[in-house]
Amino acid sequence: MDKKQILKELGLTEGEIKVYYSLFELGETTVGPISEKSRVSHAKVYPILNKLIEKGLATHVIKEGRKNYSATSPNNLIDFIDSKVRSLEEEKEEVKKIIPSLLAKQKTQEQIQYSRVFEGFRGLRALFQELFSQNQNREVFVFGLDELLSQIGFISFFSFYHDLRKGNKINTKIIFKKSVKKIIDEKYSANILYSKKDDIRFIDLVFPTGVFIFEDHVITIVAEEKITAFDIKSKQNAERYKQFFNSVWKG
Secondary structure, eight states, X not given: OOHHHHHXXXXXXXXXXXXXXXXXXXXXXXXXXXXXXXXXOHHHHHHHHHHHHHTTSEEEEEETTEEEEEEOOTTXXXXXXXXXXXXXXXXXXXXXXXXXXXXXXXXXXXXXXXXXXXXXXHHXXXXXXXXXXXXXXXXXXXXXXXXXXXXXXXXXXXXXXXXXXXXXXXXXXEEEEGXXXXXXXXXXXXXXXXXXXXXXXXXXXXXXXXXXXXXXXXXXXXXXSSEEEEEEEOHHHHHHHHHHXXXXXXX
16 A cells, blocks of 8 residues: 555545645745645645644744744654544444444334345345345245256256355255156255255145245245246244245145
Protein backbone atom coordinates (compact mmCIF):
# COMPACT_ATOMS: atom_id res chain seq x y z
CA MET A 1 0.00 0.00 0.00
CA ASP A 2 1.50 3.39 -0.98
CA LYS A 3 1.83 6.33 1.42
CA LYS A 4 -1.15 8.26 0.12
CA GLN A 5 -3.36 5.18 0.26
CA ILE A 6 -2.39 4.67 3.90
CA LEU A 7 -3.52 8.21 4.71
CA LYS A 8 -6.72 7.65 2.77
CA GLU A 9 -7.37 4.52 4.84
CA LEU A 10 -7.00 6.68 7.94
CA GLY A 11 -9.87 8.83 6.72
CA LEU A 12 -8.07 11.76 5.10
CA THR A 13 -9.63 13.13 1.94
CA GLU A 14 -7.74 13.54 -1.33
CA GLY A 15 -7.50 17.29 -0.73
CA GLU A 16 -6.28 16.84 2.85
CA ILE A 17 -3.56 14.46 1.67
CA LYS A 18 -2.35 16.90 -1.01
CA VAL A 19 -2.24 19.81 1.43
CA TYR A 20 -0.63 17.68 4.15
CA TYR A 21 2.22 16.62 1.85
CA SER A 22 2.66 20.19 0.65
CA LEU A 23 3.24 21.33 4.25
CA PHE A 24 6.14 18.89 4.57
CA GLU A 25 7.66 19.96 1.27
CA LEU A 26 7.28 23.70 1.85
CA GLY A 27 7.83 24.01 5.57
CA GLU A 28 6.20 26.93 7.36
CA THR A 29 4.35 29.00 4.77
CA THR A 30 1.21 30.90 3.88
CA VAL A 31 -1.87 29.75 1.98
CA GLY A 32 -0.69 30.93 -1.44
CA PRO A 33 2.28 28.58 -1.82
CA ILE A 34 0.26 25.73 -0.28
CA SER A 35 -2.49 26.22 -2.86
CA GLU A 36 0.02 26.35 -5.69
CA LYS A 37 2.01 23.32 -4.50
CA SER A 38 -1.00 21.13 -3.76
CA ARG A 39 -3.00 22.36 -6.76
CA VAL A 40 -5.96 22.94 -4.48
CA SER A 41 -7.83 26.24 -4.84
CA HIS A 42 -7.51 28.98 -2.19
CA ALA A 43 -11.16 28.60 -1.29
CA LYS A 44 -10.70 24.92 -0.50
CA VAL A 45 -7.28 25.16 1.16
CA TYR A 46 -8.58 27.16 4.15
CA PRO A 47 -11.18 24.60 5.33
CA ILE A 48 -8.74 21.77 4.60
CA LEU A 49 -6.08 23.37 6.79
CA ASN A 50 -8.63 23.81 9.56
CA LYS A 51 -9.50 20.10 9.29
CA LEU A 52 -5.83 19.13 9.50
CA ILE A 53 -5.41 21.35 12.56
CA GLU A 54 -8.45 19.70 14.20
CA LYS A 55 -6.85 16.32 13.57
CA GLY A 56 -3.58 17.47 15.12
CA LEU A 57 -1.69 17.13 11.84
CA ALA A 58 -1.05 20.83 11.19
CA THR A 59 -0.58 24.03 13.15
CA HIS A 60 -0.27 27.76 12.49
CA VAL A 61 1.35 30.90 13.84
CA ILE A 62 0.64 34.55 13.00
CA LYS A 63 3.57 36.51 11.64
CA GLU A 64 3.22 40.10 10.51
CA GLY A 65 -0.54 39.73 10.59
CA ARG A 66 -0.59 36.68 8.34
CA LYS A 67 -1.19 33.04 9.21
CA ASN A 68 1.71 30.74 8.51
CA TYR A 69 0.97 27.02 8.43
CA SER A 70 3.20 24.00 8.99
CA ALA A 71 2.83 20.27 9.55
CA THR A 72 3.11 18.91 13.07
CA SER A 73 5.37 15.96 13.87
CA PRO A 74 4.58 12.86 11.77
CA ASN A 75 4.29 11.05 15.10
CA ASN A 76 0.98 12.85 15.51
CA LEU A 77 -0.42 10.39 12.97
CA ILE A 78 -0.17 7.76 15.73
CA ASP A 79 -2.04 10.08 18.09
CA PHE A 80 -4.65 10.58 15.37
CA ILE A 81 -5.07 6.80 15.04
CA ASP A 82 -5.30 6.41 18.82
CA SER A 83 -8.01 9.06 18.85
CA LYS A 84 -9.95 7.16 16.17
CA VAL A 85 -9.57 3.93 18.14
CA ARG A 86 -10.93 5.58 21.29
CA SER A 87 -13.80 7.00 19.28
CA LEU A 88 -14.55 3.56 17.79
CA GLU A 89 -14.49 1.99 21.25
CA GLU A 90 -17.00 4.56 22.44
CA GLU A 91 -19.18 3.87 19.40
CA LYS A 92 -18.84 0.13 20.06
CA GLU A 93 -20.17 0.59 23.59
CA GLU A 94 -23.09 2.65 22.29
CA VAL A 95 -23.87 -0.01 19.69
CA LYS A 96 -23.86 -2.69 22.41
CA LYS A 97 -26.61 -0.76 24.17
CA ILE A 98 -28.97 -0.88 21.17
CA ILE A 99 -28.31 -4.51 20.16
CA PRO A 100 -30.92 -5.99 22.57
CA SER A 101 -33.69 -3.85 21.11
CA LEU A 102 -32.58 -4.70 17.56
CA LEU A 103 -32.55 -8.41 18.38
CA ALA A 104 -36.05 -8.09 19.80
CA LYS A 105 -37.23 -6.45 16.58
CA GLN A 106 -35.50 -9.17 14.56
CA LYS A 107 -37.28 -11.91 16.51
CA THR A 108 -40.56 -10.15 15.82
CA GLN A 109 -39.72 -10.02 12.13
CA GLU A 110 -38.90 -13.73 12.16
CA GLN A 111 -42.50 -14.47 13.07
CA ILE A 112 -43.76 -12.70 9.95
CA GLN A 113 -44.96 -14.94 7.14
CA TYR A 114 -43.84 -14.29 3.58
CA SER A 115 -43.38 -15.92 0.22
CA ARG A 116 -40.62 -15.53 -2.36
CA VAL A 117 -39.89 -16.78 -5.85
CA PHE A 118 -36.41 -17.81 -7.05
CA GLU A 119 -35.79 -18.49 -10.72
CA GLY A 120 -33.05 -20.56 -12.33
CA PHE A 121 -30.39 -22.70 -10.70
CA ARG A 122 -28.50 -19.59 -9.60
CA GLY A 123 -31.57 -18.46 -7.68
CA LEU A 124 -32.02 -21.94 -6.23
CA ARG A 125 -28.43 -21.99 -5.00
CA ALA A 126 -28.78 -18.53 -3.46
CA LEU A 127 -31.90 -19.63 -1.58
CA PHE A 128 -30.30 -22.67 0.04
CA GLN A 129 -27.07 -20.77 0.70
CA GLU A 130 -29.08 -18.21 2.66
CA LEU A 131 -31.18 -20.71 4.61
CA PHE A 132 -28.45 -23.20 5.51
CA SER A 133 -25.89 -20.58 6.55
CA GLN A 134 -28.42 -19.03 8.95
CA ASN A 135 -29.61 -22.34 10.44
CA GLN A 136 -26.74 -24.76 10.99
CA ASN A 137 -26.95 -28.19 12.67
CA ARG A 138 -30.59 -28.65 11.63
CA GLU A 139 -32.54 -31.16 9.56
CA VAL A 140 -34.23 -30.90 6.17
CA PHE A 141 -37.11 -33.08 4.98
CA VAL A 142 -37.33 -33.78 1.26
CA PHE A 143 -39.77 -35.56 -1.03
CA GLY A 144 -41.08 -35.44 -4.60
CA LEU A 145 -37.73 -34.98 -6.36
CA ASP A 146 -38.23 -38.08 -8.48
CA GLU A 147 -38.99 -36.37 -11.80
CA LEU A 148 -36.08 -33.94 -11.36
CA LEU A 149 -33.29 -36.45 -10.80
CA SER A 150 -32.55 -37.23 -14.45
CA GLN A 151 -32.14 -33.58 -15.51
CA ILE A 152 -28.55 -32.50 -16.10
CA GLY A 153 -28.98 -29.20 -14.29
CA PHE A 154 -30.20 -30.94 -11.18
CA ILE A 155 -27.28 -33.33 -11.12
CA SER A 156 -24.96 -30.32 -10.87
CA PHE A 157 -27.25 -28.59 -8.37
CA PHE A 158 -27.40 -31.59 -6.05
CA SER A 159 -23.60 -31.76 -5.99
CA PHE A 160 -23.55 -28.11 -4.82
CA TYR A 161 -26.44 -28.75 -2.43
CA HIS A 162 -24.70 -31.73 -0.84
CA ASP A 163 -21.47 -29.79 -0.20
CA LEU A 164 -23.45 -26.84 1.18
CA ARG A 165 -25.51 -28.84 3.64
CA LYS A 166 -22.50 -30.94 4.66
CA GLY A 167 -20.54 -27.76 5.39
CA ASN A 168 -23.40 -26.45 7.53
CA LYS A 169 -24.03 -29.83 9.20
CA ILE A 170 -27.54 -30.19 7.81
CA ASN A 171 -28.89 -33.74 8.02
CA THR A 172 -31.56 -35.03 5.66
CA LYS A 173 -34.59 -37.25 5.65
CA ILE A 174 -35.54 -37.92 2.05
CA ILE A 175 -38.28 -39.94 0.38
CA PHE A 176 -38.07 -41.27 -3.19
CA LYS A 177 -40.42 -43.48 -5.12
CA LYS A 178 -38.96 -46.94 -5.71
CA SER A 179 -38.73 -46.57 -9.48
CA VAL A 180 -35.99 -43.88 -9.31
CA LYS A 181 -33.46 -45.99 -7.39
CA LYS A 182 -31.92 -47.08 -10.70
CA ILE A 183 -31.56 -43.44 -11.84
CA ILE A 184 -29.81 -42.56 -8.59
CA ASP A 185 -27.39 -45.47 -8.93
CA GLU A 186 -26.61 -44.60 -12.57
CA LYS A 187 -26.39 -40.80 -12.50
CA TYR A 188 -25.30 -39.84 -8.99
CA SER A 189 -21.96 -40.53 -7.37
CA ALA A 190 -21.88 -41.81 -3.81
CA ASN A 191 -23.16 -39.47 -1.09
CA ILE A 192 -24.33 -36.70 -3.43
CA LEU A 193 -28.03 -36.92 -2.56
CA TYR A 194 -27.56 -38.17 0.97
CA SER A 195 -24.83 -39.37 3.29
CA LYS A 196 -24.52 -42.26 5.71
CA LYS A 197 -25.82 -40.08 8.52
CA ASP A 198 -28.95 -39.26 6.55
CA ASP A 199 -32.11 -41.33 6.35
CA ILE A 200 -33.73 -42.39 3.10
CA ARG A 201 -36.87 -44.27 2.18
CA PHE A 202 -38.03 -45.71 -1.14
CA ILE A 203 -41.81 -46.03 -1.38
CA ASP A 204 -44.54 -46.57 -3.97
CA LEU A 205 -46.28 -43.22 -3.42
CA VAL A 206 -45.93 -40.58 -6.18
CA PHE A 207 -45.67 -36.87 -5.32
CA PRO A 208 -46.68 -34.14 -7.80
CA THR A 209 -43.66 -31.87 -7.23
CA GLY A 210 -40.38 -31.53 -5.36
CA VAL A 211 -40.59 -30.20 -1.81
CA PHE A 212 -37.98 -29.23 0.79
CA ILE A 213 -39.13 -28.56 4.37
CA PHE A 214 -36.56 -26.68 6.41
CA GLU A 215 -37.29 -24.93 9.70
CA ASP A 216 -40.27 -22.63 8.97
CA HIS A 217 -39.74 -22.79 5.20
CA VAL A 218 -41.52 -24.95 2.64
CA ILE A 219 -39.77 -24.80 -0.74
CA THR A 220 -41.67 -26.13 -3.72
CA ILE A 221 -39.71 -26.70 -6.93
CA VAL A 222 -41.31 -26.58 -10.35
CA ALA A 223 -39.27 -27.54 -13.43
CA GLU A 224 -40.98 -26.46 -16.63
CA GLU A 225 -39.38 -24.01 -19.10
CA LYS A 226 -37.29 -22.61 -16.27
CA ILE A 227 -36.56 -24.05 -12.84
CA THR A 228 -38.57 -22.09 -10.27
CA ALA A 229 -38.57 -22.37 -6.48
CA PHE A 230 -41.40 -21.02 -4.35
CA ASP A 231 -40.26 -20.36 -0.78
CA ILE A 232 -43.08 -19.95 1.75
CA LYS A 233 -42.08 -19.00 5.30
CA SER A 234 -44.83 -19.94 7.70
CA LYS A 235 -44.34 -21.90 10.90
CA GLN A 236 -47.88 -23.28 10.79
CA ASN A 237 -47.60 -24.31 7.14
CA ALA A 238 -44.18 -25.92 7.70
CA GLU A 239 -45.50 -27.89 10.69
CA ARG A 240 -48.33 -29.29 8.56
CA TYR A 241 -45.88 -30.38 5.87
CA LYS A 242 -43.66 -32.01 8.51
CA GLN A 243 -46.65 -33.90 9.90
CA PHE A 244 -47.50 -35.11 6.40
CA PHE A 245 -43.89 -36.11 5.78
CA ASN A 246 -43.67 -38.03 9.06
CA SER A 247 -46.92 -39.86 8.38
CA VAL A 248 -45.57 -41.04 5.00
CA TRP A 249 -42.17 -41.79 6.53
CA LYS A 250 -43.63 -44.04 9.19
CA GLY A 251 -45.88 -45.71 6.63
